[in-house]
Amino acid sequence: MKRSLVGTLGAAFCTAVALTGLTAAPAAADTGTAKSKPAAVAPDFAGTVALSNCSGSLVRMPDSKPGDPGLVLSNGHCLQEGMPEPGEVVTDQPSSRSFTLLKADGSSAGRVSATKISYATMTDTDVSLYELGSTYEQIESRYGIAPLDVEAAHPTQGNAITVVSGYWKETFACSIDGFVPELREDGWTMKDSIRYTPECETKGGTSGSPVIDNASGKVVGVNNTRNENGEECTLNNPCEVDENGEVTVREGIAYGQQTHTLVPCVGEGNKIDLSLPGCALPKP
Numbered sequence: 390m391k392r393s394l395v396g397t398l399g400a401a402f403c404t405a406v407a408l409t410g411l412t413a414a415p416a417a418a419d420t421g422t423a424k425s426k427p428a429a430v431a432p433d434f435a436g437t438v439a440l441s442n443c444s445g446s447l448v449r450m451p452d453s454k455p456g457d458p459g460l461v462l463s464n465g466h467c468l469q470e471g472m473p474e475p476g477e478v479v480t481d482q483p484s485s486r487s488f489t490l491l492k493a494d495g496s497s498a499g500r501v502s503a504t505k506i507s508y509a510t511m512t513d514t515d516v517s518l519y520e521l522g523s524t525y526e527q528i529e530s531r532y533g534i535a536p537l538d539v540e541a542a543h544p545t546q547g548n549a550i551t552v553v554s555g556y557w558k559e560t561f562a563c564s565i566d567g568f569v570p571e572l573r574e575d576g577w578t579m580k581d582s583i584r585y586t587p588e589c590e591t592k593g594g595t596s597g598s599p600v601i602d603n604a605s606g607k608v609v610g611v612n613n614t615r616n617e618n619g620e621e622c623t624l625n626n627p628c629e630v631d632e633n634g635e636v637t638v639r640e641g642i643a644y645g646q647q648t649h650t651l652v653p654c655v656g657e658g659n660k661i662d663l664s665l666p667g668c669a670l671p672k673p
Contacts, residue, residue, distance in 0.1 A: 432601040434495040436537040437555035438488035443467035444555040445488060446599040447501070448608055449525060449536040450655045457659040459521040459528055459536065461488055461503065462648065463597030464613050465511040472511060475576045478673040479509040480661060484519060490534055495558035498532040507661045508654070512671045513580045514646040515613040517597075520659065537599055537608050541652045544583060544602065544609035551601050552585075552612045552645070556594040562603075563589035572644055574614060574627040583610045583645040584629070591615050591643040600645045610645035617641075 438445045438461055445463035453460075465479075466472045469486060473479060487502040501521050509517035521528075529535055544550075544565055552561040563586040572582040583600065585591075591598075591612055600610030619640035620626035627644060629637040653667035663672045 432551045432553050432560065432603065432606065433493040434491040434553060434555065434558065435493040436534055437491050437553050437599065438463075438501070439491065439555035439558075440467060440486075440488060440597065442556070442594060443596045444553075444557075444594065444598040444612070446553070446555070446608065447490065447521075447528070447534065447536045448539050448599070450539055450652055450659065451541050453525065453536075453655075453659055455526040456524050458504070459501065459523060459525050460507065460655075460659055461501070461519040461521060462539075462599065462608070462611055462651075463517045463519070464515045464611060464646075465509045465517050466515055466613070467597045468506065468509055468517055473509060474511075475578070476512055476671075477510065478512065478671050479506055479517075480663075480673060482506040486519060488519075489555070490528070490532055491555050491558075492534070495555075498534050501528060507659075508651075508670070510671050511577050511579075513578070514650065514670070515577070515579055516611055516646060516648070516651065518651065518661065537601070538606070539648050539652060540602065540605065540607040540609045541649055543649055544647060548609075549603040550585070550589075550609070551603055552589055552591060552595060552598045552643075553601060554591075554595040554598045554612075556598075557592075559595075561589040561591055561595070563587070566642075569629045569644065570632055571630040572614075572627050573622045573630055575622070575624045579613075579627075579644075579646055581647060583647060584639075585643045585645070587641060589643050590641070600648075608648055610647050612643070612645045615641070615643035 503519040569582040598612040622628040656662040
């Protein structure tokens with residue numbers, strides 16, 4: 390998990406740039422849920438974001454409302470404060486980090502800014518959720534960009550997926566090859582990770598990219614690592630461990646972390662609540 394662009398797990402020490410305050414948009418008809426990006430067979434860049442060394446996306450949960458503060462999804466190892474240690478969970482920490490919000494063609498729609506890190510960890514998964522200082526309806530009114538939907542169900546083996554990198558303005562198309570009981574990398578262990586077929590040759594800077602199911606257009610994972618050199622369980626060389634403890638190394642193969650696990654942990658107002666029923670994310 391290098392702190393550079395060498396290796397998909399290159400952590401991002403990004404300089405946060407404060408965003409000038411968004412003015413409230415005129416009230417629109419509230420359907421009860423935030424508008425979301427329509428499903429697309431070939432996902433584009435609309436709704437993704439670029440960090441200085443990582444990628445990410447503006448996302449909504451199934452019960453998010455238009456007036457809720459937006460959420461930006463990326464990796465735990467992309468925190469500008471540094472990678473969480475094994476067992477460490479970050480919640481409700483102030484942040485002024487900013488993100489470049491992208492249009493469908495990958496050009497900049499503008500910048501949005503966080504108010505806090507709602508949740509981040511590298512234990513059992515590798516995820517971060519930032520809460521923004523602007524709502525979904527404000528963002529759509531100002532920039533014309535809708536959030537990506539997070540799928541509430543477990544992804545399906547064999548489904549076609551696209552890893553959409555806001556950093557590189559590049560997409561990586563492949564399929565879900567399978568799921569890994571434990572993915573180990575240096576001191577970190579991730580559970581039920583998504584293994585891609587070999588066509589997704591991700592690289593440094595693609596960390597935090599949304600993994601989008603082509604058929605539904607929904608986010609089913611967040612891209613986070615790849616075995617670069619064929620080493621076993623070392624930094625930038627994750628290894629697979631099955632239920633019997635058997636270790637497998639797949640040089641060149643990339644992985645992502647499932648995001649349906651976030652859904653039960655996001656309550657009213659898009660607030661993280663780790664005490665909600667069904668929430669199994671690691672707790673502080």
